[in-house]
Amino acid sequence: MSLWADKYRPRTLSELTFHPRISKQLQVMASSGEFPHLLVYGPPGAGKKTRVLATLREIYGAGTERLRVDVKTFNLPSGRKLEFNVISSSFHLEITPSDMGNNDRIVIQDLLKEIGQTESLDFSRFENAVMSPNTREENSGKKKFKVVIINEAELLTRDAQAALRRTMEKYSASIRLILICNSTSNIIDPIKSRTLPIRIASPTTSACAGVLEMILKKEPHAKKAFPDDNEQRNIIFNRITHASERNLRMSIMMMEAMYMNHDTVSITTPIIKPDWADVLHELATGICKDRSVSRLQQARSILYELLAHAIPAKLLLKKLTMTIWDFTGTLDIENKSEVRKAVISASSIYDERLSLGSKDIFHLEGFITKVMVILEKHVIN
């Protein structure tokens, strides 16, 4: 029994429910045989990977779903050996070079060259000839290349991206790249210009609700736990979507968790958020309410805990900013818009520093202290 998010993941382009235009485009591309390099970007939980995999299936057929994980070994110039995991089917490879940190360039150079220099043998022509001699030969054309999916492309170092740009042209006969990332801001222009950018936006609230509804339909047990009334169900769906910030994956998870924890779900049932989100929310409201030095000390230990448990610092900063933004609405403040402006400006400064620096805690603490000062100055007691 997998989680619903995986169980009901669409496998083909036709199964996809939202962004029909993009699905259509992909379908056309897949069937035409003229497949460009892709740069797929969008927020998490919008269905980037799902769409990409569905496209691959459209090109190669179900063989793309036979996945295996290989460990590749790379030799660094320093003599160290690096092990690197590659998920692959016979038609494509999926790599996450950012796993290797600063050594991602070597992965890009070695691995892509290796794949690019080996032409895939195509027996389909003979098969087709044997099986159905009358079939046109155009089908074979699309299997001449292998697809390489590069995850977390925005985390690629400059060096790795530079290594990528020439490879993309040189081996374009044998490989196609699909870069997947959350934002293109970190991707260098030469790569952007060599790829077809496809933005996958978060599903709308109604699209989200549609997916959730569809899942419930397929889970008759769960459907019983939810209210029969369409209106009420929609309210619950909306609440879930709002809490997950239209992250579809998160929405499905939340719904499943609600169902697991409560025998009957009503519109008042509390939404189960991930633990880190709760901790973060508490931290942010604490900062707004109690602006003192001792609170700062507490904040440090909470931040350390979150950071150590692999919650990305940038996400922390973003969520903190949003929560504080919301909270300023409830506070009695002299000049609300000024305060909000100041908070956002501080947030963007420290966001940049998070990118440039290496010690996340320094910057997060700097932001929190700054926010405290801003609020303390303006709040009327």
Added chain:
Amino acid sequence: MEIPITSVVSTGGAEGSISMSMSISPSFVTDCCCPPLVYASGLILNMALCLFASRPPRSRKSARVFWQGGRSKGGYLAIFYILTLKNKDKKTAHDASSSLRKPESQETFQHFKSKQSADSNVIVVDSEEDEKVTPHRKRKAELTESDNEEPVKKEAKVLPKKSPTKTKSAKPQAGRSSQPSQTGAGQTAQEILETIPDADPKYLEVDPEMENMNFFQLKARTSEAPAPTGDRMLPEGRPNCLNGLTIVFTGILPTIDRDECVRIASKYGAKVTKSISGKTSLVVIGHEAGPKKIKMIKEKKIKCIDEEGFIQLLQKMPADGGSGEAARIAIAKKEEEERKAIEEAEKEEEENRKRQTQLREERASQSSQVERPSDKPDTEKLWTVKYAPTDIKQICGNKGNVELLQSWLEHWFDNAKTGFKGPGIHGYRAVMISGPPGIGKTTAAHVVAKSLGFDVIEKNASDVRSKKLLNEQLRSSLSNSSVVGYFNQLKTHDPNNRRIVMIMDEVDGMSSGDHGGGAQLSQFCRTTETPLILICNDKSLPKMRTFDKTCYDLTWRRPTGKEMKSRLMTIAHREGLKLDPNIIDQLVAATNNDIRQIINIMSTVARTQKTLNYENSEQISKTWQKEVILKPFDIVGKLLSGASYGSHARYNLSEKINLYFNDMDFTPLMIHENYRSTTPSKLSGCPPNKRNLRHLELLEEASNFISESDLVNQLIRGGEQQWSLAPFHAILSSVLPGSKVAGGMNGRTMFTSWLGQNSKKMKYDRILQDLQYHSSTKTMTNNQELRLTYIPFLIKMLSDPLIKNGTSGIDQVLELMDEYYLTKEDWDNLMEFGVGPKGRMDQKLKSVSSATKSAFTRKYNSYSHPTVIYKTGDSVTKGNRAPAFKPDLDDVIEDDTKDVPEDEPQEEQDDIKNDKLIKKVKQSTKRRK
């Protein structure tokens, strides 16, 4: 009583110059300095002055005293009869000797003369000739006299009126304000003190708030208080004017830095202590004085003066601390020390000479021409070698340990017979001496061995000491006896002579090159047939732990200044270096009680200078002090202390930057850890309702700098390697934040938590990566999304059934785990990912009974699980989620399109494994359902 006079008068050279030289024999000094002998001895100093010289005399070399007067007239002979009647004043005698010793003593002589007259106990009988000193000479004499400090003259005038008995009756506790004065003249320290007004009583009021404070709070409070303005110079006092006084400084003086005061006071011969006792002569008090000290002052009624008073004291006190008994005792003590040192020096020289002659004789008899390094003349040796202790008595400090070591070595072979059953040290075959460098560990071991007539085999870090070599070399020597000693024994019949003691020096220096040496050595410690002395610096190192059980531990402490004093004086005397005893403590502090370094400093100084006194010692100790690297805690303490900033900062900017460079890795981290735990001095004067905001603002500025410093740090340590930015980083990361928040620390300085948190983060990143590798074929997501969305829910799904349903929930959990290719290890790791009070799993999992847990583990181990990746090698299996609705044709294609030839054999394997796994899962599923 014989009057020792050694005077040589040589007159008339070929050139017609008359020169006279005079010296006082050492025996004279010795005699004079012995109180009983000196008592009635009359001393006649026969001095001849050569006042006639048309050209520089040639006999300069032999002359210890040489006065050269005017050129015009004939020579006069000046003879001074200086009689020390009834008095014990050795100082006089000594001064005479020491000043006469110097070639350029015209001034000194004059000084000496005035000193004589200043002291009531000395009668100066000038010979008639003295009156006839040439005008030139006279003028000069007058000049010097007028140069002399005023009070000397005054006292000289006062002197005749004063009867010696009165001086005698001065109480030993000079300086105690409660003691009524008996002499009205005002030249004892005590009388001068009387004239100085008491400190403002407000200093003695204890702030009731302070009484209940602990040490850290008090410290915080004092560092909060305004630092001394430092715009006032202390006046120059007369040499040694605070002799015999014991002074305590407490609180913060309004204008002068306390450390400066302490330095000045000890420069003038005062004993500066930290706590008040019965012996304390006076207290110099400032504001924020400790409540304990104030209580003591009141209890003991000790004279208490303020800064103003201290300055007055410096101005008023006569040279050498006046004529009070305490001063005299102090002088006597000092002289005693000097005398001893000189005595010691003479003795050593004597011995040395004897040894040299003996050696020469031996060599002559052996007629061998080979020169040994030990025969090198002393001048070529390092001082530390030249003056290395040759006798147990010469070792400074650690007397108890040395004796213990000696008795252990002495009885070693007796103990060996009884199988080392003795108590304490006698129960061990080996001894481990540990302690910081430069305090005489090796020396002590050698000297002890030598004193007992043992032969020494020494191995130090310069020898390879691997297990193999130790086995080969040591084992054989450990059960041997000395050949040299054997032949010596024939002569001396001392059984010890044939014995060997093995000294393993620098044991903690046994590095990776000495593979297995440490363990082997500790083995030897158990079984050795020869006494084994091991020496190391740091016993607490993990690699030294093997010796804990096998060796008796002797910890060497740093010798105190007191313990080193006489030894250093001896050396200084032998080298003709004039060492002011007052500065030894300063040198000791500068070098961190490293006697070897002090001797090195002395030898360096001796190359260029003849004296080591307060003025140049300060400079010397400053240059040497820099060598001591501060610990991160001290650095942060200094950078975050209020006194380090502001207009009267203790350190200037470059000194603060240097503080950072003491440990440039840790300082920024430690500053970050502690910058919020101060009470900034900038808050003082802030109205209470604004205080919080002001504090937050200061912290905001500081945190902003710290955050910016990280960017600079990235430029330095990142790809750009711009190390020239390091000083800038120092400013941004440490000095600027410090300047904002500097003040009293609340609580202790904490060690940085960033390191621990960072390694924790690395650990969880690694775990997350593993989880992602395992589950990626199923979740189709990256690390971050796995962490943010999957993990919180997976934790719930994988733990709730066990918590709620116990054993019956196991199947559900295992099914989900297999679905995501998670192992039991992954399960354990997952559970650690919970954050926050609600998310943390350790408490929740406690409610799972141990029966359920073990059942879970058993069940997990009972069958094999689908694996997407084997961590160990490159053998990899496919996932088992091949959908059934695809025609077989695709399979064929897939296999055939595997075009990489090297994949071929793997492919076969894969198939086998794959089948197996699919089968198994299916089986287990069946079983479960």
